[in-house]
Amino acid sequence: MKESSILVHAGQSAAQAHRPVNMPVHRASTIIASTLEGYEANERGDNMFKNVCYGALGTQNAFALCDAVNQLEQGAGSMVTSSGLAACTQSVLCFVGAGDHVLMPDSVYGPLRMFCETILPRFGVETTFYDPLVGEGIGLLIKANTRVVYTEAPGSLTFEMQDIPAIVKAAHAKGVVVIMDNTWAGPLYFKPLAHGVDICVEAATKFISGHSDLVLGIITARTHELYKQMRGFCVQMGEIASADDCWLALRGLRTMKVRMEAQQKSALELARWLKERPGVKDVLYPPLESDPGHELWKRDFSGAGALFSIVLEKTPRKAVAAMLDGYEFFGIGASWGGFGSLVELCHPERSAVNRKGTVWNEGNSTIVRFAIGLEDVDDLRRDLENGFTRLNDALGR
Ligand SMILES: Cc1ncc(COP(=O)(O)O)c(C=O)c1O
Known part of the structure; x- marks a missing residue:
């Protein structure tokens, strides 16, 4: 399917007759199951990522939005977060522990820089800020304890472009996860995952929603393993977005x-x-x-x-x-x-x-x-x- 058609139709349940064009807003904490077996099966293994079983794991609106963005990103799965910044911070946190090291571009979105400077050290995680123009030279900055190479192109405020394929190649040669903030180009104008990036983060607050009326983040993973790891982490951290905001974001996406x-x-x-x-x-x-x-x-x-x-x-x-x-x-x-x-x-x-x-x-x-x-x-x-x-x-x- 071509991108214009994905934008218009992804996340709609075409099978349902006499449906409104836009999915209704499914506001819910509790989802009532009809049987004990059905209730428990929903929460088993991957099912809780696929089936609507509790509001904090997302209702139909979050699932529909994620489905649409994941198709555009050509990923293995997407998840929503409470803000774009939450997508940035959670994606980093997911892959680090005490004693680990993170590489961040000097031109990174300011609040994420602050997170690296003030919060990560409390958990024993060290950050090195690198020249965004480093390209394949990133390999020289990777240490034995480096777990994440973070990228953002172009950089916030000063718009430095990064050589994403070169950075991915050097990072993957040393087994390091690459995350990219792709908010500026969005899923239509750059495909981080197709360029080898492992985790793509976007502030859906911007072009995806497009109407300056909500705050929302989306994370998309390149492989199923990464998706399971990232989604499991977000669930444990209580990351979710309201059904109303997901509904609005999906409506915005239609005209992106x-x-x-x-x-x-x-x-x-x-x-x-x-x-x-x-x-x-x-x-x-x-x-x-x-x-x-x-x-x-x-x-x-x-x-x-x-x-x-x-x-x-x-x-x-x-x-x-x-x-x-x-x-x-x-x-x-x-x-x-x-x-x-x-x-x-x-x-x-x-x-x-x-x-x-x-x-x-x-x-x-x-x-x-x-x-x-x-x-x-x-x-x-x-x-x-x-x-x-x-x-x-x-x-x-
Ligand atoms: C590049 C970039 N990433 C992430 C964010 C964070 O998004 P949010 O405002 O939804 O937290 C912003 C916000 O301005 C941004 O410019």
Whole structure:
């Protein structure tokens, strides 16, 4: 089945006659069994991952969403978590114990970096942050106790591309699990598992749900063994998402392709325009031919998330505020992947004060991140242009 059709139909029970187009919301803690044997059989072995038997293991809505995402990811099984961050942290925790070591890219999503710096050490797990551009060189950083190589491409805020196949090859040669945060490209534009990644995590909060109205994570495993291990771990940790959020996410998924196509088209157009604009030092967006990660992006990805950053000369906060506060369409807010455009002042130097790789340690720049929505691209360009006028006025230029 082609991806457009999977998006529209996956997770529907076609066999059922006279059904609503969308599955109803199955809110439940308890599922009543008709017999003792049926009740106990449901909770035996793998059955509890396949059959709806208790709300904390997911109802039909979670199963339908997981089925759809798993098909898109070409995985052995998917599971939902309470947030995208939970998908990131649980995927790491699943594979480590006291005395183990984890490799994290310097450009990783800030809250996951904090988790590695503050929580993992309490359980005796050490993290080394590596240069995201390391490629096959990751092999040299793998120690006897390394259990996880974590990847995210492109990196959060600063958009470094990673050579995923090279990293996978080097990590697998030493028997180390590779996890990837694939939220930016999503299951349509990059297939981590087909590139050998073992565990794919995504914040369904972003493009999958697409409407800025829920927080949800999804983990997908490459093999059945990894799925069993990961799902068993999530069940024990009590990871689940509400039936309502799974329902909304599946509804969002139905239109993900058309949304992402339209959003990436506008994003590229605006990124190209911004790149040429006086006062903009750089635009960090791998689809741009000028981006250092462009060749890797072109080789491995079939599209792009509509999220990029611009780099300005170090700008006083008041002037940045003048630019951001007056936008008509760009809401100032965290997150991305929704239908509306957003803007955020970023501080990569804060979440990565210890960046040891070659990347972001410049204190002489200001970074502003834009999530491009479904508004008319000319309206967005005008909004951005007016923002630069306010910025220049505030700077007395
Ligand atoms: C790349 C990336 N991964 C994970 C997350 C976490 O997602 P959530 O906000 O659902 O916890 C985010 C959130 O911004 C993100 O940008």
